[in-house]
Amino acid sequence: MQSFKYAVSRADGVSHRGRVDHVDTRVFRNDWKPLAPPPVGEETPRLSVSVVIPARGGQARLDLTLASLAEQTYPAHLIDVVVVDDHSAAPLRLPALRPARCRIERAPDTGWGVGHARAYGAHVTSGEVICWLDPDLVAGADLIATLVRWQHVHPETVTLGSPRFASDQWFTPAETARLTASGALPGLLADARPHAWVERLLHSTTDLCDADHLGFQAFVGSCATVGRALYEAAGGVDPALTLGHDTELGYRLWQAGGVFVPDRAARVWHLGPATPNRTRVPSPDFRAEVLSGFMPHPRVYREQAAVQESRVPLVRAVVDVTGVRYELVRACVDRLLSCSETDLEVTLVADWDGAGDSGLEARLVQANYLSEPRVGFAPVAPRTGFPSPYLLELPVEVGVGRETVALLVARAERSRAGLTELGRLPGITSPGVRLWRTRAVARALRVRRPGEDLALVVAEIHGRYRTHSAPVELIDLTALTVGESQQRPWPGLPAPRRESVPYDVPPPPRRRTALRRAAARLTRSLRSLRRR
Numbered sequence: 001m002q003s004f005k006y007a008v009s010r011a012d013g014v015s016h017r018g019r020v021d022h023v024d025t026r027v028f029r030n031d032w033k034p035l036a037p038p039p040v041g042e043e044t045p046r047l048s049v050s051v052v053i054p055a056r057g058g059q060a061r062l063d064l065t066l067a068s069l070a071e072q073t074y075p076a077h078l079i080d081v082v083v084v085d086d087h088s089a090a091p092l093r094l095p096a097l098r099p100a101r102c103r104i105e106r107a108p109d110t111g112w113g114v115g116h117a118r119a120y121g122a123h124v125t126s127g128e129v130i131c132w133l134d135p136d137l138v139a140g141a142d143l144i145a146t147l148v149r150w151q152h153v154h155p156e157t158v159t160l161g162s163p164r165f166a167s168d169q170w171f172t173p174a175e176t177a178r179l180t181a182s183g184a185l186p187g188l189l190a191d192a193r194p195h196a197w198v199e200r201l202l203h204s205t206t207d208l209c210d211a212d213h214l215g216f217q218a219f220v221g222s223c224a225t226v227g228r229a230l231y232e233a234a235g236g237v238d239p240a241l242t243l244g245h246d247t248e249l250g251y252r253l254w255q256a257g258g259v260f261v262p263d264r265a266a267r268v269w270h271l272g273p274a275t276p277n278r279t280r281v282p283s284p285d286f287r288a289e290v291l292s293g294f295m296p297h298p299r300v301y302r303e304q305a306a307v308q309e310s311r312v313p314l315v316r317a318v319v320d321v322t323g324v325r326y327e328l329v330r331a332c333v334d335r336l337l338s339c340s341e342t343d344l345e346v347t348l349v350a351d352w353d354g355a356g357d358s359g360l361e362a363r364l365v366q367a368n369y370l371s372e373p374r375v376g377f378a379p380v381a382p383r384t385g386f387p388s389p390y391l392l393e394l395p396v397e398v399g400v401g402r403e404t405v406a407l408l409v410a411r412a413e414r415s416r417a418g419l420t421e422l423g424r425l426p427g428i429t430s431p432g433v434r435l436w437r438t439r440a441v442a443r444a445l446r447v448r449r450p451g452e453d454l455a456l457v458v459a460e461i462h463g464r465y466r467t468h469s470a471p472v473e474l475i476d477l478t479a480l481t482v483g484e485s486q487q488r489p490w491p492g493l494p495a496p497r498r499e500s501v502p503y504d505v506p507p508p509p510r511r512r513t514a515l516r517r518a519a520a521r522l523t524r525s526l527r528s529l530r531r532r
Helices: 059-069 114-123 143-152 173-182 194-204 226-235 245-255 282-289 299-304 326-337 357-367 402-415 438-448 454-462 509-531
Strands: 051-056 079-085 102-106 131-132 136-137 157-165 223-227 257-268 315-320 343-349 375-378 390-393 397-399 418-423 433-437 463-468 474-476
Touching: 051 059, 051 114, 051 326, 059 079, 059 173, 079 114, 079 282, 079 474, 102 282, 114 245, 131 226, 131 474, 223 226, 223 282, 223 375, 226 245, 226 463, 245 438, 282 375, 299 375, 315 326, 326 357, 343 390, 390 438, 390 474, 397 402, 397 454, 402 418, 402 433, 402 463, 433 454, 438 454, 454 463
Parallel strands: 051 079, 051 131, 079 102, 157 257, 315 343, 315 390, 343 375, 418 463
Antiparallel strands: 131 223, 136 257, 157 223, 390 433, 397 474, 418 433
8 A cells, every 4th residue: 555644745835625725814823813603503514524533442432432422413414433443452343322424444554653543544534624533532512513613614724622631530431422412521520630731822822812933832633623625735644753743733734824723612531641642742852853853843942953854944945046147046055055044945946957058057056056955956936935934035146144044034933924024135126035934825825816916915914024134134146246256155154165156257168168068968967867
C-alpha cells in the first residue's frame, strides 16, 4: 500500500476545492466573536461529519465512547464514526451500543502510532467535517452539534472542545448511554478538572481572540473539528510523527488561516487520571529535538536544539531573477544568506528551462547555488510561504543589511501585522521589501474578490505595518561601483566563498564565450545524469 504522508500535495496552504475556496465573512486575525452560530438545537444541520477515533486496545473505554456517541442530538444520518485499530494485540470489536453508522478500519502496515491512525482515518472517510476524538472520552449529547455549528457559519473555523479529567468516575456502557441521553453527565462530573495548560493559554488570550503567532498551541487534538477542505489545504496529519502530531497539525492549520474557536460548551470527559498521553503536552526535550524541525514557533525550542536541522524555515525569501544578470543575482542572494537571521531559505524564480542569453544566465545561477542547501528554484513565485510563517518578497536590485530580515520579523511579531513593509529606495521602481504573514495571505486569497488588491485585503483582516528603511537596512545594488561590489557584505564577516564580479560593466566577449562553454558543459552533464 502506498504511503499517505499528507492528505493532498499543497505548497501554499490554500485549497482549490470545497467550501473553503471562497469565504464571504472576513474575520480580523483570530477574533471569532463576531461569528454568531445559532444556539444548539436551533440550527439546521447540513454538513456530514466523519468522527475519527484512533485506538490501540482499551476495548472497555472505547465501549463507553461509542455508547455516548450513540446518543448524539446531531442527525444520525450525517454522522459516520470510524474507529482505526492501531494494531491492537486483540482486534477491537464493535459493541452493541454504538452509532448507527459505525465501523472499524484496521490501520495499514505502512506505519503505527496515533498520528498514523488519524491520518488513515481521515483518508478513508469523506465527511465534510472531520471530528477527532480520543478512544477514552465520554461525550455529552450535544457535543457534535456544538462543535460543528461553527463550521456551518464559517468554513475556516477549527473548533476546540473542552476536555475534562474525572479520575474517580466509571460507568457501564448502558449507564453511559442513559446519562448522555438524559443530560445528567455534566452534573455528575461537575468536579472534573480542565486541561490546566490550555486553560492558562485561553485565559491570557481572551479565548484566543487576542492570540499572537503562538495561538496554535491551544490545539490539543483529543476533541476538535475542522472542515475537510481546510484540513487538506493544511496537508493533513503527518503519519510519520508518533508523538506531537496534533501540535504539528495545529501549527499548519494555523498557518493555513484557520480561525481557532475554543467552545467551552463542547464538554467531553476522560474517565481516568490526567496522564501525559492525555494532556498532550510534549516535553521540552521532545519539542526542541523533534517538533522544532517542523515548527519554527516557538523559536526558543529551535534555539535549544542540539542539532540545528529544520524542515521548515522561519522565513522563505522569494527573489524573481527572470532575465537578470548573474552577477546581480549573486550580489542580492549572498547578502540574504549572510544576514543575521539564519533561519531562512531562498527561492529563486525564473524560467529555468529557457534558452538564449537569459537561459544562459539562469543556468549560471543554478550552477552557482546547486550546492547551497538554503537555496531552491521555482518557475513561478509561491503565493504564500506555507508552511513557513513568513514569506519575504525582495526585489533583486535591493540588497539587505545584516540585521534587515531580523528587524522585519521582530516588527511583524510585535505589531502582529499581516504585511510588514520597508519603503522603496530612491530610483528603484519595483515594489519595496515586503514580509507577508503566511496565515494572513492564505486567508486573504480565499476572501479576495476579483480585482481586489491583495495587500489591502491582508491589511483588512490582519493589519499592515509600514516603516521607512534606514540606510543600513537596504542598499541599491545597481548603484555599487566595481570596487564596492568586490568588498565583503558587512565588516567582520568572512569574505564570500565566490569571487565577486562587477555586474554594472558588460563582460568582455572572451568572458562571455567562456561562460557559454561552461554552461554547455553543465547542460551536457545534467542530461547524462537524467539518462542514467
